[in-house]
Amino acid sequence: MSNTDFNEDIRDGIQEVTNVAVGEAADKIARSFSTFVNIPIPSVHLLDAVDVSMALSAIEQNERVTAVTQPFFGSGISGEALLIFTDASMSELSQLMGYQSMVGDDHQQVEHVLEMASLLNGSCIHGICAQLDISVLLKHPTLLGQHRALSDILRHSDFPWDQTLAIELNYAFEDYSITCDLIILFHEGSLASLFRQVNFLLD
DSSP, X not given: OOGGGOOHHHHHHHHHHHHXXXXXXXXXXXXXXXXXXXXXXXXXXXXXXXXXXXXXXXXXXXXXXXXXXXXXXXXXXXXXXXXXXXXXXXXXXHHHTTOOOOTTOHHHHHHHHHHHHHHHHHHHHHHHHHHTTOOEEEOOOEEEEEEEEHHHHHHTOOOOSSEEEEEEEEEEETTSOOEEEEEEEEOGGGHHHHHHHHXXXXX
């Protein structure tokens, strides 16, 4: 896979497909938690593996975060979704989800982030893949790190590919001081299949 396989038409196609999936995910969140979700504009990038950690760390500079990862795989594709909440968002996240906030209860906070990941990640990934006629399965989300800078969390992450397609989404929730970043990473071995399906859709 080389950069020449990735062009503006494919980027625009992935962005449009993601826009539809993001709208569906926002609707599910709104109905589940009775709040309006500001729909993010997807940012699509083809990144070299050596640049992934640097690019992700720039998202939440100087913030302590809780980050979870959720692998997925399907017909010719595989990847993982990273969902990142700042520590400043955690108490209101509990309120948004209808739970009593217990300050300092790290286990409870992680459970809430994992629950949100299952809903938000799953909705976005299934929404993208359904439009591309790709069957996909998601594993359970797992904790990457808590109360740490994202750069520290990612420092020991080993990305076993040379390139990845990254879709970055930033969510905000109306009436709450909550923001979160969802980054969907498609593994290098998935790119030929992904780009082919996008081209089929564009044709």
